[in-house]
Amino acid sequence: MRHLLFFFLLLPYLSLVAQYTPPRVYEKGQTLTYQELIQAYEALAKSSSKYRLITYGKTDAGFPLHLLVISNYKEFDPKVLRKDNMRIVLINNGIHPGEPAGIEASLQFAAELGKPQSKYSDFLKNTVVCIIPSYNIGGMMNRSPYHRAQQDEPEASGFRGNARNIDLNRDFMALRSENAQTFTEIFHDWKPDVFLDTHTTDGSDHQYTITLVTTAHQDLPPALGTYLDKTMRPALYKMMEEKSSYLMCPYVTVWNSTPDEGFEQLMESPRYSTGYASLFNTLSFMTENHIFKPFEDRVKSTLDFMYCLLEYTSKNAEDIKKFREQATEQLKKQDAFVLQWKLDSSRYENLMFRGYEASYPPSKLTGEPLLFYDQNKPFNKAVKYYNHWVPELSVDAPKYYIIPQAWKETIKRLDWNKVELLRLTEDVSLDLEMYYIIDYKTTKTPNNGHYLHYDVKVSSKNMKVDFYKGDYLVPVKGRETAFVIQALEPQAPDSYFAWNMFDDVLQSREYFSVFAFEDRAMHILDTTPGLREKLKQEIARNTQMAKNTYLQMQFIYRNSPYFEVTYKRYPVGRINKKMEIKAVDEKLYK
Ligand SMILES: [Zn+2]
Known part of the structure; x- marks a missing residue:
């Protein structure tokens, strides 16, 4: 008994001995290399049974993606954790490795949460934290002091493009990179309630060390959107005000103009991490540190935000669960989905903004007026914050989409996103709605390896089309609905049509001979x-x-029956709610 008592007395000391303190190179204006970062995570993971460092898939650089899971109950199966009513927070770092504040902050955050005596451990009683230490591994390994023209600190950092020069924060729908393909696996395994992606910005000058993109609440089902806009977002600002010494404001969306003229809320489409995550009713945020502040402050302010986000999630775990569930129910009943938004420039909020006075003295180079912020002239005044977006183009959800099996690129991506795919057991001829692409524009230069289509116009036609055994039916219901609509409606900005996955239908294949016709x-x-x-x-x-x-x-x-009916016909059919679907209902398998 005495031995046992001695052991228990020693226990706190033993766990202190095992504790690992990760390096703080950011205090010297530096950031870790990829190898140093992973070594630190490996050492951290060994220091406590609350951690598990998991590897997933591959990235374009050939390395797997790491995911550190911090679970107070030492349970690391996401299915079990969700069943045990745990909230899940996913943090992604280094998507742009030249913006590494989140990389450094996450390591310190993870180390703090694992401490037995941590004041934050209470928040882990109902919340699990998952961290991707570095998402763009190829970009992080491509290290130089010269990648960021205006960034003095850290001394050297990674590059925006990944191993094949893809901007990963434009790749969440196209999934061109292996990084993004692997991310979808992590995302759908863990189904995070809350998501954070960490960045740095340089578009203007102001007094804020950290700015925040809150995903556009208009784009979420009303229950969750209202909760995010009216409750969670204001609470996070309030917490930062009370708990952090760093100022935070909404992401300043101006480039080469000044914030005091007013600025708008970011409306991110699903190619961006937060736009993608919000399609699955995940409450999504992006921190954008201000490049002109010392690197150490950028790291510490991001760390402060991580603590606030965890505390908020834990204290409001039941509300978050409730509103996410309500959102899924609303999605099941929702008919119209917005494909394109436009800013209502007549409506704005007055935002108290701490900026610097701007002027336009002559440029030293050309003598022409050049924007200059005077840091000796700070101001705090109301500026117009435009955050009212209204639907510009909406579409009614069908009951099913039907996709011929030939369109493998699309089917693969739906499958990676865990969309339910049913297959026809036999050939059918269906009366259904098809789209014709009547107009579109295409970017003149490549965008992440694609010549992206935009301003797509379609006409709709009800017609009979043959489908064959093995073709795919996509039920439009529940959790994946918003994603499926954004992927399969050709007029959506990040649809698979926009990302060139259906370009084959844009050419006609048959012809006539003028002398014989x-x-x-x-x-x-x-x-x-x-x-x-x-x-x-x-x-x-x-x-x-x-x-x-x-x-x-x-x-x-x-204008004759000889002309091919498939020319510019979008091959994905829409089986609408009112249509007779008996023909397919009995002929499906998974
Ligand atoms: Zn960025």
Whole structure:
């Protein structure tokens, strides 16, 4: 018994001995290399049974992604944790490794949470923290003092592009990188309630060390959006005000103009981490540290925010659960989904803003006026914060999307995102709604390896289409609904159509020979009601056609049954709620 008592008396001391203190190179204006970072996480993981360092998949650099899980109950199975009513916070770092404040802050955050005597351990009673130490590993390994033209600290840091020069914070829908493919695995394994992605910004000068992107609440189902906007977001600002010595304000979305003229809330589409995470009703945030503040302060302010986010999540664990569940229920009943938003520039809030007075003295280089912030002239005044976005384009959700199995790139991505995919057990001919792409624009230069389409216009047509055994049906319901709509509606800004996964349908494959088609063309013209009149109108509109046999024949060809029905037809069909779906209901397997 005496031995046992002695052992228990020794226990706190023993755990102190095992404790690991990670390096604080940020205090010297430095950031760890990738190898140093992973070594620190490995040492940390060995120091307490509250940690588990898990590796997932691969990244483009050939290394796996690491995930540190901090669980007070030493349970590391996400399914069990969710069943045990634990909230899950996921923190992603180093997506832009030249912005490493979050990399350094997360390591200190993780070390603090593992301490037996930590004042934060109470918050882990109902919350598990998951940290991706560095997401863009290739970019972090590409280290230099010259990657960031305006960043004096840290002395050297990583590069924005990943191992194949992809900006990973534009890749959450296209999933071109292995990094993003692996991220989806982590994301859907853990299904985080709260998500944080850490960044640094340099668009303007002001007094704030940390700025915050809160995902656009308009884009969430009302129960969760209102909770985020009216309760969680204000509470986080209040907590930072009370608990941190660093000032925080909403992300300042100005470049080469000044914040005192007013600025708008960021509306991020799903290619961005927070835009993507919010499709799954995850409460998402992005810290954007201010580049012109000392690196140590950037790290410490991010660390302060992490503590606030954990404390808030833990203290409001039941509310977060309740509103996320309500949001999923609302999604099941929601008919219209917004594909494009526009800013209501007539509505704004007055935001008390601590900035610096700006002027436009002549540039030393050209003598032309150049924006200058005078740090000796700070101000605190109300500026207009535009945070009212209104729907510009909405679409009604179908009951199912149906995708021919040929479109493997799309099917793979839906599968990676754990979307339920059913398959036809036999061939069917269905009356359903199909889209034709009637107009679109394409970027002139590549965007993450894609020539992205935008301003896409479609026309809708109900028609009979054949589908075959093995084709895929995507039920539109519940948790994945918002994601599925953003992926499969071609007019959505980050749809798979926009990201070039259906470009094959934009070319016509069949043709006519002008010398051999004339008799048939004349017959079509004579027997198709109204076609001669349409041709006349077209010639009046397009004078080039008047004496051009080919163009006139082409017009007749394109308005005849000989012209391919699949040209510019978006191959994903919509089976709408009112449509008879018995034909497929009984012919499905998983
Ligand atoms: Zn960034």
